[in-house]
Amino acid sequence: MLSLKGVRHRYGAHEVLHLERFEAAQGEKWLVLGPSGSGKSTLLHLIAGLLKPSEGTLEAARPIGIVPQKLHLIASLTVAQNLLLAQYLAGAKQEPARAAQVLASVGLAERAAARPHQLSHGQAQRVAVARAVMNRPKLLIADEPTSNLDDAHCAAALDLLEAQAAECGATLVVATHDARARARFAHRLELGA
Amino acid sequence: MNLPQISVAYLRAKPLATALNLLLLALGIATITVLTLATQQLEERMQRDARGIDLVAGAKGSPMQLVLSAVFHLDAPTGNIALADARELARNRAVKRAIPLALGDSYRGFRIVGTNHDYPAHYGARLSEGSLWAKPMDAVLGSEAARATRLKAGDQFSAAHGVGASMGDDHDALPYRVTGILAPTGSVIDRVVLTSVESVWLVHEHLEPGDDPEKVLAAMHEEQKELTALLIQYASPLAAALLPRQVNAGPLQAASPAFESARLFRMLGVGIEVLRAFGFVLVLTAGLSVFIALTNALAERRYDLAVMRMLGASRGKLMGLLMLEGLALAAAGAVLGLALGHVLTEVLGATLRARQQVPVTGWTWAVEEWWLVALALAVGVVAALLPAWRASRAEVAPVLAEG
Numbered sequence: 252m253l254s255l256k257g258v259r260h261r262y263g264a265h266e267v268l269h270l271e272r273f274e275a276a277q278g279e280k281w282l283v284l285g286p287s288g289s290g291k292s293t294l295l296h297l298i299a300g301l302l303k304p305s306e307g308t309l310e311a312a313r314p315i316g317i318v319p320q321k322l323h324l325i326a327s328l329t330v331a332q333n334l335l336l337a338q339y340l341a342g343a344k345q346e347p348a349r350a351a352q353v354l355a356s357v358g359l360a361e362r363a364a365a366r367p368h369q370l371s372h373g374q375a376q377r378v379a380v381a382r383a384v385m386n387r388p389k390l391l392i393a394d395e396p397t398s399n400l401d402d403a404h405c406a407a408a409l410d411l412l413e414a415q416a417a418e419c420g421a422t423l424v425v426a427t428h429d430a431r432a433r434a435r436f437a438h439r440l441e442l443g444a
Numbered sequence: 445m446n447l448p449q450i451s452v453a454y455l456r457a458k459p460l461a462t463a464l465n466l467l468l469l470a471l472g473i474a475t476i477t478v479l480t481l482a483t484q485q486l487e488e489r490m491q492r493d494a495r496g497i498d499l500v501a502g503a504k505g506s507p508m509q510l511v512l513s514a515v516f517h518l519d520a521p522t523g524n525i526a527l528a529d530a531r532e533l534a535r536n537r538a539v540k541r542a543i544p545l546a547l548g549d550s551y552r553g554f555r556i557v558g559t560n561h562d563y564p565a566h567y568g569a570r571l572s573e574g575s576l577w578a579k580p581m582d583a584v585l586g587s588e589a590a591r592a593t594r595l596k597a598g599d600q601f602s603a604a605h606g607v608g609a610s611m612g613d614d615h616d617a618l619p620y621r622v623t624g625i626l627a628p629t630g631s632v633i634d635r636v637v638l639t640s641v642e643s644v645w646l647v648h649e650h651l652e653p654g655d656d657p658e659k660v661l662a663a664m665h666e667e668q669k670e671l672t673a674l675l676i677q678y679a680s681p682l683a684a685a686l687l688p689r690q691v692n693a694g695p696l697q698a699a700s701p702a703f704e705s706a707r708l709f710r711m712l713g714v715g716i717e718v719l720r721a722f723g724f725v726l727v728l729t730a731g732l733s734v735f736i737a738l739t740n741a742l743a744e745r746r747y748d749l750a751v752m753r754m755l756g757a758s759r760g761k762l763m764g765l766l767m768l769e770g771l772a773l774a775a776a777g778a779v780l781g782l783a784l785g786h787v788l789t790e791v792l793g794a795t796l797r798a799r800q801q802v803p804v805t806g807w808t809w810a811v812e813e814w815w816l817v818a819l820a821l822a823v824g825v826v827a828a829l830l831p832a833w834r835a836s837r838a839e840v841a842p843v844l845a846e847g
Contacts, residue, residue: 293845296840301841301844320844325751327454327456328445332453336445336450340756341755
């Protein structure tokens with residue numbers, strides 16, 4: 252499902268990540284912990300294929316759904332269009348019915364025609380999760396999904412990710428420096444500074 | 445979702461910037477369209493009006509004025525010529541045909557042209573109503589003159605002295621009687637009132653009520669009978685080399701319609717080219733504006749573009765997206781500019797028609813306009829090329845990490 256062996260990543264001469272071995276099986280929920288600068292985002296970008304490791308081998312099941320830290324919904328498109336965009340850009344068949352079903356599953360069936368600026372932060376985060384699962388990912392990764400959230404919203408965000416990953420049968424990898432998430436994950440990967 | 449939808453959604457999300465870029469491009473295209481349509485129609489019209497007329501002979505003065513007044517009926521005549529001199533020239537072996545013209549009066553801005561039946565025959569004019577003039581003071585109206593004055597066969601009207609838009613009845617003692625209306629020809633004859641040369645002579649004799657026109661004509665001295673010009677067709681190509689020189693050596697002046705039209709367009713050409721260059725500058729400015737807009741948008745949209753890459757978009761797809769935005773702006777600007785150009789040309793044409801000037805219409809299509817469309821699209825593509833390439837090369841991870 253996900254396997255990294257001897258992976259190193261450097262920006263110039265500066266090594267930001269060194270991971271000798273990491274494996275996650277299908278359906279497992281992993282928490283990647285570590286302070287700022289420990290390489291959490293770099294690890295997620297490597298898994299997502301947005302970066303190539305300087306050394307080592309990385310195998311990840313596809314498709315991969317990604318929830319970026321700043322959500323980055325496309326402001327000029329509606330909520331439903333943001334979801335369909337994920338299918339279009341991945342070269343998958345566009346399924347408006349699937350978009351409606353996913354939106355309903357995150358509790359936003361009524362907001363399909365809304366623009367991102369018309370959403371609250373919590374709603375925008377749910378749309379970002381919905382977008383990440385549109386292509387029925389085998390691997391769902393989320394970068395700092397609980398930052399700047401109070402306890403209630405932190406729990407809701409993690410509930411949502413877990414529920415959506417479970418629905419897709421996907422492996423969930425969440426990167427955070429938020430200690431509140433620690434108790435919810437049986438599998439943890441701690442990265443040093 | 446597809447690339448065009450994403451492009452259009454982005455352009456619609458930035459209505460002010462999109463509208464300004466569109467306006468700039470449309471103004472440039474419209475300027476060039478108006479000039480292209482107007483000059484092309486004017487050239488075609490002048491060529492059509494002068495077709496088959498090799499030489500104009502008239503009073504000495506400006507040759508261009510002679511051609512403008514006698515062929516296109518746009519300027520005041522240079523003066524009159526003696527009938528004897530005109531007859532002598534018409535008998536020259538180098539002359540195949542000489543059509544006499546006697547000008548000086550008008551009706552509601554439409555020139556009254558004293559001539560013979562060769563003149564309507566030269567322009568291939570056919571009657572749509574009534575008959576050609578048979579005796580002095582009979583008049584036949586060109587289609588445009590008839591439409592504007594609403595005169596019909598059997599009506600009477602009085603000529604005004606001069607060729608302006610004056611409606612003064614200077615010659616109301618001797619009215620004209622309309623005997624026929626000509627069908628449209630698309631030439632200068634549509635805009636004139638035709639009569640016999642004798643009618644023009646009579647009108648200027650200031651007849652009293654009850655005077656018999658036939659007797660007045662018979663009593664006129666030969667010196668009183670004048671023409672304004674002769675429209676000449678050469679008998680042979682050799683005549684082109686000899687006749688103008690012969691004419692200019694005598695009391696008359698010879699002017700070539702082809703040469704004077706070309707000279708007129710060369711003179712007008714400077715102004716037309718300056719305006720055309722201005723249009724091109726506007727189009728290029730629009731291109732620069734699209735380039736700046738897309739380049740600035742790159743910074744603003746780097747997260748969107750990074751997310752699209754994150755969602756699986758290839759570099760080619762991102763490049764296509766930006767290129768499509770440039771093309772969409774250019775295509776919309778071209779359509780808007782062409783539409784605006786045609787409407788403005790029609791407005792200009794309506795103004796010219798109201799002044800009995802050379803008619804121009806906006807409801808026509810010039811082949812050159814396809815080049816304008818191509819120019820606009822090329823500007824859009826070139827303006828989008830660099831931003832699109834930069835968008836496709838941008839690294840995704842640093843942008844997402846920068847979040």
